[in-house]
Amino acid sequence: MTSTESTLGRPTRQRRAIMTALESGAEFRTAQEIHAQLDAAGAQVGLSTVYRTLQSLADAGEVDSLRTEAGESSYRRCSDSHHHHLVCRSCGTAVEIEGPAVERWTRAVAEESRFRDVSHTLEIFGTCADC
Structure with a gap:
């Protein structure tokens, strides 16, 4: 199973x-x-x-x-790995993106605020080249 x-x-x-x-x-x-x-x-x-x-x-x-x-x-x-999305608001096409700067910022904010076991999601909306 x-x-x-x-x-x-x-x-x-x-x-x-x-x-x-x-x-x-x-x-x-x-x-x-x-x-x-x-x-x-x-x-x-x-x-x-x-x-x-x-x-x-x-x-x-x-x-x-x-x-x-x-x-x-x-x-x-x-995919199974941690990622973020860039999403077309016209057609809905989505691209998986990595965000090392976002990951560093998230860790820093969590540490400064004395939080642990932090998770986050990020979606960026725009219009793709085909639209």
Whole structure:
């Protein structure tokens, strides 16, 4: 049993369909967009199942989740290493970026404030060259 299976239980047909949908694109997508993609492909997965599965996958670290500028959660399958995102606000394309200066700043702020076990996320929104 993998760590994902122990966290999420056995992989269901619905979870496999959602993971396949996530792997089919580089952009962050909302639960509604993923549900529409599944529906168009003929996969019978309820919208509430999509929401619950995406949240479980995000909690288990299997997908990245970010809140769009409109305040909606969106999801994408990402690499396992710590990274940040540069996101196109027009088409949703996302690029994983590293931020050594952000990492140094985060450590310094945490040390100055006597915090430990600190985590952070950073999303930068703009418009990609194609848009």
